[in-house]
Amino acid sequence: MSETDLSPSIEEKDRTSGELDEGDRLKPEFVRAVLDAVEAGDAETAYERVEPLHPADIADLIELTPAEQRPDLVESIGSLIDGEVLSEMNDWVRDELIDALDPRQLAGMAAELDTDDAVAIIEDMEEADQQAVLNALSPDDRAAIVEALSYPEESAGRLMQRELIAVPEHWTVGDVLDYLRGSDELSSDFWEIFVVDPGHRPVGTCQLSWILRTPRIVSMTDVMKREQTLIPVDMDQEEVALRFQKYALISAAVVDSGGRLVGQVTVDDIVHIISEEAGEDILRLSGAGEGDINEPVRLAVRTRLSWLIVNMGTAIIAASVVGLFQSEIAAFALLAVLMPIVSGMGGNAGTQTLAVVVRALATNQITDSNTWWMVLRELRIAAANGTALGAVAGIGSYLIYGNGPLSIVFAAAMVINNLAAGLGGVVVPITLDRLRIDPAVSSAVFVTTLTDVMGFFSFLGLAALSGVAG
Known part of the structure; x- marks a missing residue:
């Protein structure tokens, strides 16, 4: 790039360097100064302070503004909010802003953008609002966007630009x-x-x-x-x-x-x-839904609660396994102290394996030709980690409680549950992927249930068989 090409961006950086911190984020004091000017009715000062910012930074400013103050800010800097600012904006905040804009304004903004960015703005609108914006576009722009909207969501057709050479x-x-x-x-x-x-x-x-x-x-x-x-x-x-x-x-x-x-x-x-x-x-x-801090509280509660209810169901299944060994636990209270450690360590190991496998599936690293190699690899890792943790757990429990048989049972259960965690962490997501079910959505529930059930069953079962609780 030539020196002439670089100079505008350097000048723009110099103009905005006082508003951005080392991470290129808007400084809190700058945001506060703009909002104070808006609150005082000094739209001119607010406009002058915001005008040098890059469209992405203007979008950040609007997102950082409390919801109740956004309408006043938007009114003060109205002409600075163009299609590029909208395209850089968080989906939830953008939808809120779009509701307040006239369809002709939106059409003008969409016409300034490449097709893919215009589609990103229009695709999530209500059908009536979407049609109003499309009607306000030129025939060529309207035809391009309508064609893009005809393709499946999250496909190359939605993502692509029509502008090319x-x-x-x-x-x-x-x-x-x-x-x-x-x-x-x-x-x-x-x-x-x-x-x-x-x-x-x-x-x-x-x-x-x-x-x-x-x-x-x-x-x-x-x-x-x-x-x-x-x-x-x-x-x-x-x-x-x-x-x-x-x-x-x-x-x-x-x-x-x-x-x-x-x-x-x-x-x-x-x-x-x-x-x-x-x-x-x-x-x-994690079952946290979209996880966007701008998502309405009602939707966040509904999304997270549904998964928490599912997890409560799996917890009941695990608790029912514990119920099978009530007499052993009643006879030997130390079992109740140690069994959460077995299930908890298994859950952590399963989460580690699950994260690795889901990422490998997402990046196409796991194929039909290396699936069994992946399963065996994770089992070897699980066996090594389980043996090491079992040894530490067994020695530690013996030093604390002085009970040899209990320590052996504790160590063995740790090894068994780590093996179950490793196997479940790789088999569950791969199986779901083969069934065309997104492994990132459902795997955690199955793996957590498996490690809880196997952790409780192996520890309490071995304790009952060995007579530790007798």
């Missing part, structure tokens, strides 16, 4: 340069040019740097790269992200069922998808 395969480099310089309606941001055949099917791709370094008379078919990664329009966005990661892509062509070029996916969209998918998997494992 495609040239015929019979053109020369000179033809391409003349076309780029002579057209006023081209995409402003692109990294490569797609070469297509007469049926508009991509036959190759060419980076801008190659074109700039190649003589004008050279044919595009001689300078382009024929090997390229094509993205089916209905491919899930997580699969798209994996392809970008595997092949180190900056952009990729999206094709329809007939192999025709219909759009492109760029790396800036993929960064967002990777972050979003990773966050979703973590939150699903």
Whole structure:
């Protein structure tokens, strides 16, 4: 990038450096100063302070503002809130803001954006509001967005941009340069040019740097790269992200069922998808729903409560196992002291294995060819960890309570439950994945139940068989 290209961003950084901390987050004192100006009715000061900010920082400011103060802030800085700010905004806050905007305003904002960003704004709106915004768009913009909305959610069709550069395969480099310089309606941001055949099917791709370094008379078919990664329009966005990661892509062509070029996916969209998918998997494992701090309390309660009720059911199952050994526990109270340790350590081990396996499934590291290797690997790890923990637990309990048989039972139960945790942590998510059930959603419940039940049953069962509680 040239010095001229860099200077605007440097100047903008200099102007906003006082508002951002070392992590490029808005400083609390800056947010407070803007809100104080809004509260005092000094819209001009608020506007002047916010105006130098990057659209992403303006979106952050609105998100950091308490819900009851957002309408006044939005009114004070209204003209600064454009399509780019909306596209950077948290979904919940954006939906709240969209409800307060006129459909024509939204249409104007959507028209400024690339198709993928416009779709992200419009897709979650109520049908009536969505139609009102679409009606206010130009015919070309409306057709592009309607087509995007026809594809499945979280697919490449929703994610892709329609704005791209495609040239015929019979053109020369000179033809391409003349076309780029002579057209006023081209995409402003692109990294490569797609070469297509007469049926508009991509036959190759060419980076801008190659074109700039190649003589004008050279044919595009001689300078382009024929090997390229094509993205089916209905491919899930997580699969798209994996392809970008595997092949180190900056952009990729999206094709329809007939192999025709219909759009492109760029790396800036993929960064967002990777972050979003990773966050979703973590939150699903915990049953915390979307986990967004801007999510309405009512929805958060409903989502979390449903999983807590399920977990209560699994806890009852584990408690019923304990009930089978009431007489042993009554005869030897130390069993009640030690058995939570066995189940708790098994649960922790199961969670570790589960996290590794769910991530491996999400990144396509586990396939049919290495599934059994993965199972055996986790069993070996579980056996090693269980033996080490069992030894520590057995020696520790003997030093504290001086009961040899109890210590042996405690150590054995620790080994058995760690093996069960390792086996469950790998088999449960793989099985759910084979059944087309998201392993990040349901695995934790099954694995936790397994380790609790096996922990209680192995410890109390071994205690009963050995006569420790006799």
